[in-house]
Amino acid sequence: MSVTNLLENWSQFRHGHPVDDKPHEEYKWAMAIDLDACTGCNACSVACYAENNIPVVGKEKFNAGQQMHWMRIERYWPEDGREFADQGAQFLPMMCQQCEAAPCETVCPAGATNHTADGVNSQIYNRCVGSRYCSANCPFKVRYFNWYDYPSTDNVWPAEMTQQLNPDVSVRSKGVMEKCTFCVQRMTAAKNTARNEGRLVRDGEVQTACQQACPTNAISFGNLVDPESKVAKQWAHQQVELSKEVQAKDAQEGGTDLRGYRIMEELRLYPSVMYLERVRESAI
Amino acid sequence: MEKDISESIAWAKINGDVLKSLEAPRKLYWVILVAALTLFGVGLGCEVYQYQIGMGVANLNNPHVWGLYIATFIFWIGMSHSGTLLSAILHLMHADWRKPIYRFAEAMTTFSLMTAGLFVMVHLGRLWQFYYSVPYPNERGLWPNFQSPLLWDAMAIFTYLSSSVIFLFIGMIPDLAICRDHLHEGWRKKLYTILSLGWEGTDRQWRNFRVTYLTVACFLIPLAVSVHSIVASDFAMSQQPGWHVTSFPPYFVAGALYSGCAAIITLFIILRYVFRFEEYMTLPILKKVARLTFAISMVWTYLNAIEFAAVWYSHDQAAKDVLLQKAMGPYAPFWWMMIFCGSVVPLMLAVKRFQTNIPVLFAVSLLLNLGMWLERWMIVAPTFSHGYYPWTWDGFQWPSWVQWGMVFGSFGWFTLLFMLFCKIFPSVSMYEVKEMVYHRSLASKKNELAEKGAH
Numbered sequence: 114m115s116v117t118n119l120l121e122n123w124s125q126f127r128h129g130h131p132v133d134d135k136p137h138e139e140y141k142w143a144m145a146i147d148l149d150a151c152t153g154c155n156a157c158s159v160a161c162y163a164e165n166n167i168p169v170v171g172k173e174k175f176n177a178g179q180q181m182h183w184m185r186i187e188r189y190w191p192e193d194g195r196e197f198a199d200q201g202a203q204f205l206p207m208m209c210q211q212c213e214a215a216p217c218e219t220v221c222p223a224g225a226t227n228h229t230a231d232g233v234n235s236q237i238y239n240r241c242v243g244s245r246y247c248s249a250n251c252p253f254k255v256r257y258f259n260w261y262d263y264p265s266t267d268n269v270w271p272a273e274m275t276q277q278l279n280p281d282v283s284v285r286s287k288g289v290m291e292k293c294t295f296c297v298q299r300m301t302a303a304k305n306t307a308r309n310e311g312r313l314v315r316d317g318e319v320q321t322a323c324q325q326a327c328p329t330n331a332i333s334f335g336n337l338v339d340p341e342s343k344v345a346k347q348w349a350h351q352q353v354e355l356s357k358e359v360q361a362k363d364a365q366e367g368g369t370d371l372r373g374y375r376i377m378e379e380l381r382l383y384p385s386v387m388y389l390e391r392v393r394e395s396a397i
Numbered sequence: 398m399e400k401d402i403s404e405s406i407a408w409a410k411i412n413g414d415v416l417k418s419l420e421a422p423r424k425l426y427w428v429i430l431v432a433a434l435t436l437f438g439v440g441l442g443c444e445v446y447q448y449q450i451g452m453g454v455a456n457l458n459n460p461h462v463w464g465l466y467i468a469t470f471i472f473w474i475g476m477s478h479s480g481t482l483l484s485a486i487l488h489l490m491h492a493d494w495r496k497p498i499y500r501f502a503e504a505m506t507t508f509s510l511m512t513a514g515l516f517v518m519v520h521l522g523r524l525w526q527f528y529y530s531v532p533y534p535n536e537r538g539l540w541p542n543f544q545s546p547l548l549w550d551a552m553a554i555f556t557y558l559s560s561s562v563i564f565l566f567i568g569m570i571p572d573l574a575i576c577r578d579h580l581h582e583g584w585r586k587k588l589y590t591i592l593s594l595g596w597e598g599t600d601r602q603w604r605n606f607r608v609t610y611l612t613v614a615c616f617l618i619p620l621a622v623s624v625h626s627i628v629a630s631d632f633a634m635s636q637q638p639g640w641h642v643t644s645f646p647p648y649f650v651a652g653a654l655y656s657g658c659a660a661i662i663t664l665f666i667i668l669r670y671v672f673r674f675e676e677y678m679t680l681p682i683l684k685k686v687a688r689l690t691f692a693i694s695m696v697w698t699y700l701n702a703i704e705f706a707a708v709w710y711s712h713d714q715a716a717k718d719v720l721l722q723k724a725m726g727p728y729a730p731f732w733w734m735m736i737f738c739g740s741v742v743p744l745m746l747a748v749k750r751f752q753t754n755i756p757v758l759f760a761v762s763l764l765l766n767l768g769m770w771l772e773r774w775m776i777v778a779p780t781f782s783h784g785y786y787p788w789t790w791d792g793f794q795w796p797s798w799v800q801w802g803m804v805f806g807s808f809g810w811f812t813l814l815f816m817l818f819c820k821i822f823p824s825v826s827m828y829e830v831k832e833m834v835y836h837r838s839l840a841s842k843k844n845e846l847a848e849k850g851a852h
Contacts, residue, residue, distance in 0.1 A: 116538060127544070178458030178791065187788045207788065216636045222530035222551070224542035240539075242529045243452070243522015245462035246547055250635045252785040254460040258522065260453030287451040288522030377785060380636060 126227040131213035131356045131383045139313060140304075141232040141337040141355070141385070142295050144321075145347040145373075146206055148391040150331035151186075153204030158184045160326030161208075164296060166282045168263035169270070181257045183293040184208040184323050203391055206323070206332070209234060209255045209293035210376065210384035213355065217247035217256065225290075232337075232385060233295050243288040252377055255292055262287035295334070296321040316342040337385075348373070353387050401494045401681045402830065404837035411677075411830055415572075415823045416579055418672035426671045426816065433812035440806010443799045444519050452522050456797035460789040461781045465800045466520040468774040469807060472656065473513035474554070474628050475649070475769065479657025480506025481561065481621040484568065485614040493836070494685050496829040497677040501668060501819065502661050503565045508814040509660075510558040512807050517551070519803055546630040553624040560620055564613045570596050570606065571828040585821065625653045632776065639719035639780040644707060648700040655697045655739075656769035658690040662762035664815070666755055668824060677825050680753040687752045694743035694765070701740070715785050722783040723775060727793035732775050738768025 118126065131137075161167065161184040168181055188202040215234045218226050225240035226247055248256040263269045264284045270277075278284070281298040285291050296319075303319040316335050324332040335344035337355060348355070351373025352362045358381045362369045372390040447454050457464050484499040484506075521527055530541050531551055541548050574596035577589035596602060626646035633645035642648075665686065669678040708716045723732045742764045751757045783790050818824070 116540065174453065177453075177456065178461070178794065179453055180459075185788075189787075205788075219542075219544045220546065220635065221542050222545040222547035224540070224545075225529075240529060241523065242526045244520070244530070244547055245522065246545065246631075248459065248462045249781070250637065252636060254784065254786055254789040257459055258452070258457075258462060260457065261451035288524075290522075380785070 126224075127218055128213045128215075128228050128383075131232070137232050137338050138230070139336075139338060140230075142211070142300065143232070143335065143337040143344050143348065143355070143385040143387070144211075144295070144324075145333045145344050145351075145387045145389065147331045147389040148203070148205060149372075149389060149393055150329040151204045151206060151391075152329060153186050153188065153202065154328060155186050156326040156328060157206055157323030157332065158182055158186055160322040161293070163277065164279055164282070164322035165294070166270075166278050166284050168259075168266070168284075169268075170261075170263070171268060174260070179260045181259075181263075181291070183255070183257065183291070185255075205388070207253065207255060208323070208386075209295075210253055210382070210386045211293075211295060213383035213385065214381060216250045216252065216380075216382065220246045220250045222246065231300065233297065233300075234292075235297070236290060236292055236294065238283065238285050238289045238291065241289040243290065245290065247290055252380055252382070256290050257292060258290050259285050259287050313339070347389075348387055351387065351389065355383060355385070358383070400679075400837070401685075402497065402677065402679060402833055402837065404834055404841055406676060406834055408831050408834070411827055411834070412575055412579060414673070414676065415825050415827050415830075416576065418674070418824060419576070419580070419585075419820060419822075422671050422820065423673070426820070429667070429671070429812060430816050433809045433816060436805050436809025437813050438806075438809075440803045440809060443802035443806060447519070447799050447803075448524060454797060455800045456794065458794060460784060460791070461778070461794040463520070463777055463781065464794075465774065465796045465804050466516050468777045469770070469804050470513050470516035470520070471628055471649070471773040471776070472770045473509045473516065473807065473811070474625060475653035475656045475773070476509035476660050477506040477513070477557070477561070477657065478621055478625060478650070478653035479661050480504070480509075481617050482654055482657065483661070484564065485617045485621070488611075488614050489618075493833055494682050496833045497674075497679075497825050498661070498665060498682060498686070499829075500565075500568065500826045501664060501815075501824045502657075503561065503568065504815060504818045504822075504824065505657070505660060505664060506561045507558065507565055508811050508818070510554060510561065511814065512811045514554060514558070515807065515810065516803075517554075546627065546634045549627045550631060553620070553627045557617075557620045557624045560613065560617050564610075564617055566592070567606075567610055567613055568826065569822060570594060571598065572823045572826060574598065575827055576823060588821075622650055625649045637780050637784055638713065638715035639708075639723075639783075640776070641716070642704055642707065644700060644703055648697075648704060651693065651697045651700050652769060652772060655690070655693045656766055658686065658693055659762045659765035659769065662686055662690060662758055663766070666759045666762075668819065672819065672824065674825060677830055683755075683758065684752040687746050687758060690762075690765070691743055691746035694739065694746070698740040701736075719779055719783050723779045726779070726783070728775060728779050728782070731771050732779075735768050735771035735775050738764045739772060742768065 162169065162182070165183060167183060170180055174180070185207050187205040187207050189205065190200065190202055211232070211234045213232065215228065218228060218234065222244055223240050223242050225237045225242070227235050229235050243258070245258055248254065248258060264286065299321065300319050303314045307314045314336065316339060319334065321332070321334050324334045333343050333347060335342035337345050337348065339345055351371050353360055353373040353375060358378050362371055372392065373387050374390060375384045375387055455464055480502040483495050483502040487495040487499070518524055518527060530548060532541055570593055573589050573593035577586060577593050580586050580589065626649065629645040629649035632640035633642055635641060662683070665678055665683060668674055705720060708720045722728065742761055745751050745757065745761050782793060
């Protein structure tokens with residue numbers, strides 16, 4: 114963060130409010146996840162590990178709570194008195210919500226996490242000093258810290274798997290924070306191609322790894338600024354607006370049948386991920 | 398009312414007694430010093446291990462990203478406050494009784510700040526890059542994030558530390574000159590000669606000295622309040638349930654004064670014995686410190702109650718859940734211990750008999766500090782185990798021996814610095830004790846004359 118940025122471009126790095134501060138011009142990457150379609154198969158999580166060179170920490174460290182899954186599948190059981198055999202789990206894929214007014218950004222002492230012009234919450238590994246304040250202030254706890262130096266740890270990537278590491282993504286050393294980037298390397302590649310051809314990125318041109326791996330197409334990803342994109346249509350159809358902490362449809366008496374919602378909207382984080390509520394009975 | 402200090406002590410005896418503390422303390426001094434050095438060694442070993450292997454050895458995880466390091470950091474910052482209270486605030490209020498004990502309290506301020514600073518460092522994941530979070534000119538034109546309370550923290554602590562070092566030094570100049578003039582040849586005499594800045598005790602020097610001392614005192618008081626308010630902002634400015642509390646800054650400042658006063662009682666008793674300061678650190682003074690501690694403990698209890706009430710009646714379910722978890726969840730034993738040590742134990746100080754009973758006061762002051770340390774831990778930890786997001790509710794993460802080692806090591810480091818200071822520099826302010834004795838004898842002479850009927 115240079116002095117010029119501090120004085121003139123502040124709103125490029127921090128958003129208090131997604132629209133009032135500085136509306137997104139070309140891109141605003143966003144997601145929609147249909148929980149009705151999610152089967153909890155964990156393919157997205159695995160794909161994310163593979164795409165983003167996430168260390169596999171092993172059983173012991175996993176039990177100590179030091180796992181690094183940027184994308185995690187959470188399991189919930191409604192408390193209606195029924196036990197497991199009669200009722201299966203409900204699943205919720207959870208990753209960084211790329212909040213517009215992200216609480217992690219304001220607290221970082223080094224300015225290592227910032228908002229990009231595309232409306233994504235970026236993490237600069239080189240700049241991170243590891244104070245972990247961002248994680249402390251993240252309501253979703255989707256930031257993962259490198260408790261050990263994983264690239265030099267045995268069996269994180271066994272010998273045959275080092276060939277599988279993604280060359281477009283750096284591996285992270287000990288002491289830095291990391292989290293879901295919405296597969297920023299794919300977005301950058303697509304934007305470069307588009308710029309070379311003098312156009313904007315087309316809908317569907319960028320897929321996140323989790324989206325690509327999902328067997329039920331529960332995840333859609335795209336540019337919210339483009340009203341013709343699938344994501345924008347889904348958000349519009351569900352009447353979920355990026356810049357509102359209370360959606361108009363929720364203020365209606367009796368509610369609506371629309372399923373779209375964002376998690377903990379009332380905290381005024383303006384997350385970029387919309388979930389579609391589950392309606393079907395959970396299978397066993 | 399007993400006298401704070403006897404007016405019949407001769408000035409030369411004051412010099413002699415205090416200078417003796419630089420030469421021949423009781424054996425216990427060396428025992429404490431070795432114990433402190435050992436503890437510090439343990440802490441250092443833990444840090445080396447953690448630095449090499451990674452922060453994971455501290456048994457931190459997601460969501461428990463902060464552990465005892467931050468809790469102990471707040472504890473030490475808090476400890477630093479009573480030095481300023483005694484030396485600056487009570488100086489402005491002309492409270493005479495502070496004079497024999499403010500010097501070591503001010504040293505406590507400086508050294509506990511240094512200890513607190515270490516915790517910021519050992520807490521960092523990349524200690525070797527710590528300078529990224531301080532504003533320094535560099536060729537890339539990069540600056541830290543001025544929005545972050547952590548950055549304000551770094552600046553406030555550094556300002557407070559440097560000011561209190563200056564304050565401690567300035568207040569010592571006349572005493573350093575006494576040391577220079579009375580001590581035998583050696584490296585210490587050279588040190589005193591340099592540090593006493595050519596002090597001769599002329600009127601002009603005294604006048605300048607008074608003005609400087611008063612100015613720095615006035616400068617230090619707002620700093621003391623701001624530094625802990627800013628530490629409180631680390632929590633109050635976040636969005637987490639249990640932290641996002643408006644009353645945190647005054648609550649932290651009260652807690653800071655509280656633990657600091659308790660620590661002063663502990664060190665008072667130790668120094669009094671170790672350096673044979675019975676005539677200067679008298680029981681009436683101890684009584685006054687005990688009463689002050691009692692008053693502050695009640696302020697702290699009140700602010701604690703306010704915090705609970707504010708959460709309870711706020712309709713903020715998440716914050717309420719954190720409070721319930723503190724009282725009934727896995728942290729309950731520690732939380733109730735904190736309430737007991739912080740609010741019930743100080744009631745002992747209200748009993749007159751105990752206010753001058755050294756063994757009782759020593760035990761009470763240790764318990765109070767245990768309570769205040771627990772308080773800091775209970776601020777930091779429960780919010781992580783029961784934050785906003787249900788998936789991360791995982792109860793308890795017991796800190797590993799690496800964390801405990803560093804916590805105990807910090808006590809060793811602090812004691813080491815403090816004890817070395819007391820051996821090298823006069824820990825009782827000689828010139829101010831003389832002033833005190835002088836004022837006392839003037840007053841008693843006046844009374845005598847008045848009794849005789851003279852005016």
